Amino acid sequence: MLDLAITGFTLAFLALGLRRPFVWVLAYLYIDILTPQKISWSLLASLPISLIAFVLAFGGWLVLDDKKDTRFTLRQALMVLLLAYCGITTTIAEFPVEAAEKWSWVWKALLFAIFLPLTLRTRLRFEAVVTVIVLTVGSILITGGIKTAAGGGGYGMLRTFVPDNAGIYEGSTLSTIAIAIVPLIWWAARFTTIFPRGKLVTMFAAALTFAAVLIPIGTQTRTGLLCIALLGLLSLRSVKRRFLYLGLGALVVVAAIPFLPESYTKRMSTIENHQSDQSASTRVAVWMWTLDYVKDHPFGGGFDAYRGNRLLVPTVKAEGTDNNVTLTTEYHVEEGRAYHSAYFEMLGEQGYPGFLLWAWVQLLGVWQMERLRRRWKDRKAAHEAWVAPLANALQLSQLVYFLGALFIGIAFQPVMFMIIGLQCGLWSYCRRVDAPAPRPVLAPVSQLKVNPA
Structure with a gap:
């Protein structure tokens, strides 16, 4: 069925x-x-x-x-360069078969992010894109949220539509995306003209937000918890009653703790002491290996270059109770461990040039959305009031992604490049509609006709 x-x-x-x-x-x-x-x-x-x-x-x-309003932005040009550079590194990758497999979807994510802004000429099109992204990701969140509420899930065990633990369906990735689209959920609920705004839309947005927050619990990912905390802090900038917002947030956290599964709270406790967790210790070891690798390979090793690493990972085990605690360091050999960080992923695979291009694309988006937010925030006309909130929502989504990407290898995550495409389209749209009217051309004095009367 x-x-x-x-x-x-x-x-x-x-x-x-x-x-x-x-x-x-x-x-x-x-x-x-x-x-x-x-x-x-x-x-x-x-x-x-x-x-x-x-x-x-x-x-x-x-x-x-119609292409009369089509413009090509600087960020699109940077993504073209990044696409070309990734194509070159793929041809000389250390692991050509695996690199070709990753390239088969990376080029589509980059090319679509370059193409999407060219199609965004009207407000309705922005609304449609945001709505489709929110509802499509939301269908995954609702499924995962229901399973979590029913007592399912677990680290690496929460399954939604597919049995794969890859792409957007990977636990940490889904947790990051779930929290990153929350600002877009509320922008769509407040400003969309596709659906009639009212209580039903607001209730659905609240329920979808709740499902998004449940995802990090169902997947038991530390990344999701950090993303929730960051979004809560960033939202202080735009809420009107900040003390009430902080009070309600603290109340929700305190009320939720007794209902959290023991496995979740035990896993979250490893945030404070990563040395006791082999997974976290391995990530740090891979990051150190990547820094050494890029010194010898400044142009990167191509996609999946991590497969060549061999690591000696220390973990600290505590035995005993109270004051009689003995710390024992154990060493484990790990081979071919993934980067678990978009930043180190870019460094190891694309070297310094690829990392700088990628970082330029990302940081330029934060700056451009901040400029739009400040320039349009006081405009109250119906045809203009939606711009600043959308710029703010896209910026918040990207900042949440920055944090999640620190712990997950999602440098080319397609949903985030769709958001980048939205940012480029909004920047181009605002520059076009807000351009100053051309000044009238005055005729030279010698060509003016003088009335003899």
Whole structure:
């Protein structure tokens, strides 16, 4: 039944593009996030549905869409350079087979982020993109939230639509994305014109936010807990009653602690003392290895270069109680351990040039969204009031991603590059609609006609 529903909805989504080609852009967002071809076991599983949607989206824009307001931004140019550089490092990668496999989806994520801003010409299109991202990710969050509330889950064990523990469905990645889209959930609830705003929309946004917060509990990821804390602090900038907000936040935390499973609280306790946790100690060892590796390979080793590492990882074990505690250091040999950090992932795979390009793309987004937020925040007209909140939401999403990316290798996570595409589109849109009116050209004095009367 699920297979039939997913297949029918996906094909109907694509069919709608025959009347409105921009729908194919939305269909690609849906397919790339949810990956219905992995959920289906019949027709969709046998089709390159993601590639089909990508070709339709680009072809529909190229042939049928209006391009008079299309602009190419600096960040899009930087992503073009990053795409080309990653392509070059893939050809000389230390592990060519594995590198080619990762390249097969990285190029699509980068190319779509470059392409998406070209299609965003109107407010309705921004609303549609945000809504599709929120609802598609939300479908995963609702499934995971229900399983968590019912007592399911566990580290590496929470399953939603697919059995894979990879991509957006990997626990730490899903936790980061879940918290990162919360600002977009509330922007859509407040400013969308696609759905009539009211109590039902607000209640759905609140329920979806609750499901997002449940994901880090269901996946038992420390990254998700840190992302929740960061988003709570960043939100202080925009809330009106800050003391009430802090009080309610503290009350919710205190009330929730007794209901948290013991396995979750025990895992969260390792944040304070990472040396007692082999997983955390291994991450630190991989980071140190990467710093040494990039000294000898300043241009990186290509995708999946981490497969060449061999580490001696120390962990500290405490035995005894009270004042009779004995600390014992044990060493474990680890080979081919992943970076577990987007920053070290970029350094190890793409070297200093790739890391600088990637960092430039990311940090420029924070700066541009801050400029838009400040420039548009006092505008109250109906056709302008949505801009500053969207810039703020996109900035908050990216800052949450920055924190999550410190502990997960998600440098090329497709959802985050969709958000980057939204940022580029919003920057281009605002520069176009807010451009000063051209000054009238005055004729030279010699050409003015003088009335003899």
